[in-house]
Amino acid sequence: MRKLFTSSILLASIVLPAAAMAADCGTAPQSEWMSEADISAKGVELGYDVRSVKIEDGCYEIYGIAKDGAKVEVLLNPVSAEVVSVKSAG
Numbered sequence: 152m153r154k155l156f157t158s159s160i161l162l163a164s165i166v167l168p169a170a171a172m173a174a175d176c177g178t179a180p181q182s183e184w185m186s187e188a189d190i191s192a193k194g195v196e197l198g199y200d201v202r203s204v205k206i207e208d209g210c211y212e213i214y215g216i217a218k219d220g221a222k223v224e225v226l227l228n229p230v231s232a233e234v235v236s237v238k239s240a241g
Contacts, residue, residue, distance in 0.1 A: 175235045176210035176228050184229040187211070193232040194225060210235060 185193075187204045190211045194201040199215040206212070206229075213225040222241040227234055 176208070176226070177230060178209070179230045181229075185211075185232055190227055190229070190232060193227065197225070197234070199223065199225065214240060 190213065191201045191204050194204070194213040194215060198218050199213060201213055201215040203214045204211060205214070207226075209229070210226045211229050211232075213223075213227065215223055215225070217223050221239060224238050224240040225234060226236045
């Protein structure tokens with residue numbers, strides 16, 4: 152029983168943050184989203200060398216290069232273009 156409880160806690164600690172991150176991008180229908188071109192332009196405005204833009208879990212993801220040369224993955228709200236998170240991509 153204790154193993155089951157510990158496993159449940161461990162699983163929740165992995166799954167819940169991922170679900171919370173997706174929730175940060177909102178639930179607006181795609182008809183209200185900015186275009187990929189506008190999101191790419193926002194990435195350039197933020198100082199990234201944008202290599203590609205994808206949609207993942209209700210967010211726009213910019214894959215690019217930061218000013219310091221680091222590869223990054225930037226998640227943006229698809230309606231407001233607000234930065235949800237930035238993480239190293241490599």
